Amino acid sequence: MQASIRxxxxxxxxxxxxxxxxxxxxxxxxxxAFGQSWxxxxxxxxxxxxxxxxxxxxxxxxxxQIPSLSPSEERWLKTEYDDTIASNGGHLTxxxxxxxxxxxxxxxxxxxxxxxxxxxxxxxxxxNNRPQETLYWTRIAVLLMxxxxxxxxxxxxxxxxxxxxxxxxxxxxxxxxATLWAQQILKxxxxxxxxxx
Numbered sequence: 001m002q003a004s005i006r007x008x009x010x011x012x013x014x015x016x017x018x019x020x021x022x023x024x025x026x027x028x029x030x031x032x033a034f035g036q037s038w039x040x041x042x043x044x045x046x047x048x049x050x051x052x053x054x055x056x057x058x059x060x061x062x063x064x065q066i067p068s069l070s071p072s073e074e075r076w077l078k079t080e081y082d083d084t085i086a087s088n089g090g091h092l093t094x095x096x097x098x099x100x101x102x103x104x105x106x107x108x109x110x111x112x113x114x115x116x117x118x119x120x121x122x123x124x125x126x127x128n129n130r131p132q133e134t135l136y137w138t139r140i141a142v143l144l145m146x147x148x149x150x151x152x153x154x155x156x157x158x159x160x161x162x163x164x165x166x167x168x169x170x171x172x173x174x175x176x177x178a179t180l181w182a183q184q185i186l187k188x189x190x191x192x193x194x195x196x197x
Contacts, residue, residue, distance in 0.1 A: 042188035048133070049125050056121035058169040062153075063114040065162045066107060073104040081105070103159055106152040113149040134193045141182040141190070150175030 041051040069077070080099035085092060099105055117140065124136050143149075153174055156162045170177045 042184075045127070045133070048137075048189070049127065052121050052124035056118055056125050059114055059118040059121060062162070062166050063111070063118050065166050066111040066114060066156065067161065068111065069104060069107055073107075077104055077108055103156070103161065106155040106159075107161075109148055109152040110156060113143065113146060113152075117143050130193060134190055137185050137189045141185040144178040144182040144185075147175055150178060 041047050077099060081096045084095045120136055120139050120143065124133065124140070128136065153162065153167060157164060157167060167174055
């Protein structure tokens with residue numbers, strides 16, 4: 001019989017606790033790697049530009065892995081998602097939810113989002129005045145925190161559309177790592193600027 005572990009009002013099986021500890025361990029490793037690779041990048045305009053250029057290259061390589069939708073896929077998504085929601089008064093339908101669990105949906109979400117990140121980073125890799133730079137870094141932070149985008153990226157990787165090596169710059173936990181990056185951008189770049197205005 002498997003042992004159970006009580007933590008407050010919740011009871012976990014031994015296997016569940018091992019999974020939780022394992023996930024926490026690998027998450028902390030990602031956080032450590034994140035801290036090492038991003039240490040001090042925000043300190044000068046030049047280091048921020050250099051960092052933006054590195055990230056822009058990473059996201060460009062990721063973007064290039066995501067195929068375009070075919071015309072038939074675009075028509076199918078319009079029928080199954082857009083049209084059924086429109087005919088249901090703007091509310092989700094079973095058909096729309098089913099469409100969201102497809103390769104085509106993940107491409108529809110991921111490709112334009114990756115393009116937007118890549119383009120914003122390209123601007124940040126060039127000289128900007130401080131207000132403009134702060135605005136672009138704020139946009140990057142917002143884009144990085146988009147959970148639906150990272151779910152789509154993970155889905156495409158699991159389907160074999162994206163090769164794992166093109167997301168390794170994010171570590172093992174893509175969405176959580178990107179959220180940490182966004183928090184650091186806000187803390188080290190955006191807030192210091194706003195506090196001195």
